Amino acid sequence: MRPRSLEEVVGQEHLTGPGKPLRRMLEAGRLSSFILWGPPGTGKTTLARLMAQGTGRGIVALSAVSAGVKDIKEAVAKAQEEDGLVLFLDEIHRFNKSQQDALLPHVESGLLTLIGATTENPSFEVNPALRSRARVYVLKPLDEAALLRLLRRALEHPEGLRVQGVQEKALELIARAAMGDARRALSALELTASLGEGQIDLEAAQEALGAGTLAMDKGGEYFYDLISALHKSVRGSHVDAALYYLARMLQGGADPLYLARRLVRMAVEDIGLADPNALRLATAAKEAYEFLGSPEGELALAELTLYLALAPKSNSAYVAWKAAQEAASAHPDAPIPMVLRNAPTGLMKDLGYGRGYAYYHDDPEGSFAQPYLPEALRGLELYQAAGEGWEEKVKERLERLRSRFRGQPPRRTP
Structure with a gap:
């Protein structure tokens, strides 16, 4: 059921439609290196092969799961014999840095035209040097309409699946459950036909799909x-x-x-x-x-x-903590005011450690008059109360406290 031309490709019209990148490349007959990034079953391998065939270039297909530097060298030797060829590298994100580096000079010289395919974000998995020499094209999951066209083609094709009857609701269920994956849709269709003994009906489709699998790649993007x-x-x-x-x-x-x-x-x-x-x-x-x-x-x-x-929302603690970390980094050794220092020995007391400290419960006014921050940070205000929930209640108290620390009379609420 693999398409034999761009016209037969289902979906990805943003790449294959008139005037779109892959279509223009094919019509010009000039193939440049690119990477196809998208979910499984969206046509990466199909498009790579169609592009190579459409420009008349020879193609060497490798899977990064099993290939290594030795395979690259063999592809380079073949490209030298044929004056260039296309290297299709499936699962390119599986190549480590040294393997990707081995490709660089040959892609840069044009001896190898690289077409990579990956389900992982190239920003994280492909070396910047290699990525800069290859455009990245994003493939989208196939929508249900595209998958339905694909399923019907498999049933109508002369060499497609032979069935005795088809329920439209069964096809719709398979298309919906495939979650954008053409390979999954075709596999489910084949299993449905087997379980239904030649019938594509709703009961057989439900049995074929089972509990299904949700689209979530643990640890992936x-x-x-x-x-x-x-x-x-x-x-x-x-x-x-x-x-x-x-x-x-x-x-x-x-x-x-x-x-x-x-x-x-x-x-x-x-x-x-x-x-x-x-x-x-x-x-x-x-x-x-x-x-x-x-x-x-x-x-x-x-x-x-x-x-x-x-719940009401506030990121004031988050913002204040980041600001506090920045202040601590900028002033890692700012002298602590003498009045706040601990004085466990007579010498330290003689040096003025803790002298004049105003204990809040005995002298509230004096406690507001004494310095708390180092001289270089005097006047720093890190925390700003938000206006939602509990903070709305303490916002006025915070302003009154800061006014007293600034030596200003507290603001009165009208």
């Missing part, structure tokens, strides 16, 4: 896209989106304790002092999951997600 979506939905107070992403990650096999840790982080970073109880509930939810396990403990994480999404 898509995994971090999901956790980013969860975090930003909580931060944005979108309760429904937050619950959806939590459920999607749990069903996709994410470690619940990893999610619990991230939720604790959200309680600290994004709710903060707007609701000090958020951190207590976050640690309690983590302990509840550890005690109950799955699936019962997942409800504690869902409850926490709801609470955090609904």
Whole structure:
């Protein structure tokens, strides 16, 4: 069922349509190095082969899973004999730095035209030097309409799947469950025909798909896209989106304790002092999951997600802490005011350590008049109270305190 021309390629019109990059390259007959980045089953290998064949260039296909520097040298020798060829390197992200470096001079000279394919972000997995010599084209997951066209083609093709009957709802279910992966869709179609004894019906399709697998690559870019979506939905107070992403990650096999840790982080970073109880509930939810396990403990994480999404938001502690770290880095040895220093020995007392310290409970006014910050940082104000939740209540008190430290009369609320 692999397409034999760009016209037969399903999806990726942003690359193969009229006036688009791959189409223009093919029509000009000039192939330059590029990397195809996209999810599995979106046509990376197919497009690479079509591009090489369409320009009449010889092609050597390697998989970075099993190939090494020796295979590269053999490809270079062949390219020298044929005055250049296309090297298709599948799973290019599997090549280590030295293997990728071995390609550089030959790609740069034009002896090898590199077409790489990867499911991983080239920004992280491909050397910058090699990446600068090859354009990166992003392939998108196939939508349901494209997958339906693909499935019908497999049933209508003279050499395609032979079946006795087809239910449209079964095809729609397979297209939806394939999650943008053409290979997964065709495999499910074949298994459905086998289980249905020549019939593509809904019951056989459901049996073929089973529980299915969710689109989440543990530790990969898509995994971090999901956790980013969860975090930003909580931060944005979108309760429904937050619950959806939590459920999607749990069903996709994410470690619940990893999610619990991230939720604790959200309680600290994004709710903060707007609701000090958020951190207590976050640690309690983590302990509840550890005690109950799955699936019962997942409800504690869902409850926490709801609470955090609904809570007032403040990142004032986060911002203040970053500013404090920057101040400490900029002034790592600023002298501590003498009045605040500890004086455990007679010599230190004689030197003035702690002299004149005003104990707040005995002398509140004097305590506000004495210096607390080093001279170089006098007047520094790191923490700015936000206007939501608990912080709204303490904002006025903070301003009164700072006015007294500045030696100004406290502001009165009208």
